[in-house]
Amino acid sequence: MTTHVPRGFGARSAVAAKYLSLVAASTATLLPLAVVLMAALKTEPESAAGGPLTPPHDWFNLRNFEVAFSQGHLLRAFGNTAFILAFSVTGTVLIGSMTAYAIDRFRFPFRRLTISLFLLASLVPGVTTQVATFQIINSFGMFNSRWSAIALYTGTDIVSIVIFLQFMRAIPVSLDEAARIDGASPLRIYRTVILPLLKPAIATVVIVKGVVVYNDFYVPFLYMPSPELGVVSTSLYSFKGPYGAHWEIICAGAVLVIVPTLVVFLFLQRFIYNGFTRGATK
């Protein structure tokens, strides 16, 4: 924004304090991650002997990653996560955009009530209703299947519906009226006019939802206990038993789970920030 030109001693020490605080915060953020990366590169005797701050002898020792990846079944975990991610994100986008289209573009009986039902639901945090939700999933026979997670991620995400509603209001009604006069059906208008114009909202929802699904532990842990269904979170969690004291393997597993996030973040930084700001404030 404005360029601040420091003048005098007071201003200069204020600048110094500012950078000092930023460096301190960055160190506090990065240090826990850096030591885990170092631990993942150490051999077993090495990690037993030295302290956590001593760097590894061989910075290219990838043994632990191999063990974590193959014995920790991380390939399967990434597969399961990708499957759930694809369905949940697509489902959330379809549900959210259809709801927004119906509510914003049509006037029909009980419209206000419908809106209130969605808005009111956005106040109910998912964790609070889990005891009863579990019974419902169970009665559908979805317990211990990937569909339980997909149903829950798609069906309980009211926040994305609210995001889509906000964006929907910004799309001029004259556009779909024009399409209507040309004889387009509502479904066609939704597909060819509304969905393309909702792209920024879709990007926001894909990012926010993607982060939630990739990182969630609660839902897969409760609803998909079978090891074959392990997602990234639960598979990593199961490192806790067998590798109890093998910190080099646990750390390697944690690094393997964090790296995809880091790569995506570095490539999509700007969109990710925007996604979160919009997702929460719009």
Place this chain on the structure above:
Amino acid sequence: MHRPTRRRPGRGLLARSTPWLFLAVPLALLVTFTYTPVFSMLFYSLTSWDGFSPQKEFVGQANYTELFTRPDLFQVFFVSLFYLASGAVQMVLALYFATVLSFHVRFRNFFKGVLFFPYLVNGVAIGFVFLYFFQPGGTLDSVLGLFGARGDHLWLGDPQLVNWSLASVSLWRYLGLNFVLFLGAIQSVPGEIYEAAELDGANRWHQVRHIVLPGIRPVVSLSAILVVSGSLSAFEIPYIMTGGANGSTTFVIQTVKLAFQFNKVGLASAAAVVLLAVVLLTTWIQRVLVPDEGVELV
């Protein structure tokens, strides 16, 4: 009400049912996964159901009485206070860094990225990262040793320390989200206002006090709601790191254990109803205190 106002009047049944065709699936999911659980939970909370037996015996308010009179069940509320405290610190720090990084700073994007990144990291990975960090003689003790404070601490084993340690992990994890929300809000305040204020002789503090804070009030109140409901529903970090040991059991850990380990679905439902009531109450109080002026939802 039954007549379309924005569009030409519908012709026949098909036209009138169009919105419902789009709403059928969303509404079905809404009712199935949000409203049914809320109501059945209210019902379960009045029974002594174990989760699988066919009959559900009605016990009235007994579960609620048990919840509020057994100190071991009630103490989870005090654990939330640690997370609430860390949430308050989180908001202050986030506001500070968002203000600092809104103005010209070298390596601005680097600092932004570093502060925000933890929010994107997998919760289980964070749990392991900090288990390693807090080990006796581990990273934290080694770093403290560099500053002359030698000795090993049971950061996660000592009931006096465990909740502070866990709440500080939440601080590490969620600071970035609040920071980015505040940053976005501050940047939506037009830059000319700052320039005008500077010409009028306002210093940085005046600008923060009179321009930044009022400008981002809706976002601050939103993040206050997130902090409160987040501190009540803390689960992942304490569950992964300590499993609720040494007095670190939170409300959600307790509810999950009651329902899925001890099969006390009735009691767990009562606990969940109380949690839901507290969250809704806080949101309502907040809405009354800080009304969203100009933010009309639909």
